[in-house]
Structures are given as structure tokens and as C-alpha cells.
Amino acid sequence: MGNEVFKSRGLLVSLEGIDGCGKSTQVELLHSRLEQSRIIYLSVREPGGTAVGEGIRQTLLQTSYALSAETELLLYMAARSELCRQVIIPTLLQGRMVLCDRFTDSTLAYQGYGGGVDLLWIDQLNRKVTGGRLPDLTFLLDLPVEKAAARRGNNPDRMEKKDLRFHSRVREGYLDIARRNPERVVVLDADVTEEELCSELWRTLVPHLVGLAEMRKGHEF
Numbered sequence: 001m002g003n004e005v006f007k008s009r010g011l012l013v014s015l016e017g018i019d020g021c022g023k024s025t026q027v028e029l030l031h032s033r034l035e036q037s038r039i040i041y042l043s044v045r046e047p048g049g050t051a052v053g054e055g056i057r058q059t060l061l062q063t064s065y066a067l068s069a070e071t072e073l074l075l076y077m078a079a080r081s082e083l084c085r086q087v088i089i090p091t092l093l094q095g096r097m098v099l100c101d102r103f104t105d106s107t108l109a110y111q112g113y114g115g116g117v118d119l120l121w122i123d124q125l126n127r128k129v130t131g132g133r134l135p136d137l138t139f140l141l142d143l144p145v146e147k148a149a150a151r152r153g154n155n156p157d158r159m160e161k162k163d164l165r166f167h168s169r170v171r172e173g174y175l176d177i178a179r180r181n182p183e184r185v186v187v188l189d190a191d192v193t194e195e196e197l198c199s200e201l202w203r204t205l206v207p208h209l210v211g212l213a214e215m216r217k218g219h220e221f
């Protein structure tokens with residue numbers, strides 16, 4: 001694909017990984033690097049970002065009873081559909097970058113590999129609700145489940161076996177997604193300092209920023 005075409009398509013980047021692996025921390029750290037490089041970008045977090053999406057977020061957070069994995073999946077997909085149509089796709093069409101703290105792979109990893117929902121069904125829904133615009137680049141921040149639990153403030157020794165098993169399935173699911181999509185997914189060892197991880201991420205991201213609408217002419221990274 002030539003640069004001109006690429007430019008008009010913008011750049012869709014997602015950060016993925018189990019709870020507590022450090023995604024939101026990296027979004028914060030990337031913010032200053034992107035600012036310094038004069039890249040205007042949009043940062044989104046799912047579910048949310050639209051009126052309907054925020055309502056769904058509240059529903060998912062406030063639900064005291066356990067939802068079935070299918071119901072959860074469809075709620076996330078409804079929020080994603082709105083976010084893609086109203087926010088993500090229009091921004092990409094302006095030739096800009098969109099940074100997603102979790103996106104399509106989270107649904108595959110959690111509801112699919114973790115919750116046992118049919119992976120093919122999730123994949124089809126992901127393609128429908130995104131209008132076929134899957135991420136150009138995905139960073140998988142990989143961390144052992146015990147270490148992620150400790151970062152979340154949970155004592156790994158006291159974590160329920162069920163919880164550990166679920167998160168292990170999600171982690172393995174993510175690694176399987178990476179193996180199946182080597183052209184898109186970059187696996188990073190998240191068991192390093194925040195700054196080390198950010199430098200690694202930035203090194204991979206920079207070549208993809210070339211040609212974006214907001215890059216200052218002649219700027220050196």
C-alpha cells in the first residue's frame with residue numbers, strides 16, 4: 001500500500017492484555033511522546049465514548065447479577081458499533097491516529113477464549129460492527145497472571161482458583177491471537193519498568209506514524 005492511501009486511512013492502534021498488565025499506564029506515557037511529536041490523536045476506551053456507549057458502560061458496571069457471556073458480548077458489541085460509526089471511522093477518514101485502550105481482541109480473549117463463546121461468531125460480529133476496519137497495529141502487553149494480579153492489588157496466593165484459571169485462559173487466548181495475526185500483533189514483555197515498556201512500544205510505533213495528517217514537517221523523532 002502506498003503512503004498516500006495509507007494517509008487517508010489514518011492509523012488504528014490498540015493496546016491489549018489482561019487486567020493490570022499496564023495498558024492505561026502506557027496510554028498515559030504515550031500521550032507525552034505523541035504531544036512532543038505534534039501528533040494529534042484520539043484516545044478511546046471501551047465501552048464508552050458515545051451516549052449509548054456510556055449507558056452500556058454503566059449497565060455493565062452496575063449489574064450486580066452475573067450476565068451470560070453472550071449477553072456481555074452483545075452489549076460490548078453494541079457499544080463498539082456506535083463508537084466505530086460515530087467516532088473512530090470519521091477520525092481515521094481524516095487521516096488521524098486513534099489509540100484504543102482495548103478493542104476487538106479483548107472480546108475474543110475474554111468472552112471467547114475466557115468465556116467459551118464461539119470465536120467465529122465473535123470474529124464475524126467484530127467485522128460487522130467495525131465496518132471491517134480492524135486495527136492496523138496491536139500491542140499485546142504480556143504478563144503472567146500472578147504478576148498482573150499483584151499489580152491490581154490482589155494477593156495472588158489468595159486469588160480464587162477460578163479467577164486465576166479464567167485469566168490464564170484469557171492470556172493464552174491473547175497469545176494465540178498474536179500467533180494467528182503476526183502481521184498486526186506485536187507481543188511485548190510487560191514484566192519490565194513502565195519506562196522500558198514505553199520505549200519499546202514507541203520504537204515499534206514510530207515508523208507507522210510517518211504520513212499521518214498531523215506530523216510536523218521535517219520533525220525528527
Ligand SMILES: Nc1ncnc2c1ncn2[C@@H]1O[C@H](COP(=O)(O)OP(=O)(O)OP(=O)(O)O)[C@@H](O)[C@H]1O
Binds near residue numbers: 025026152193
Ligand atoms: N511496568 C509496570 N511495572 C510495575 N507496575 C506497573 C507497570 N505498569 C503499570 N503498573 C501498575 O500496575 C497497575 C495496573 O496498571 P494499569 O491500570 O495501567 O493496567 P491496565 O492494563 O490498564 O488494567 P485494566 O485492564 O484493569 O484497565 C497500576 O497500579 C500501575 O501503576
Ligand SMILES: [Mg+2]
Binds near residue numbers: 023024025101
Ligand atoms: Mg486500564
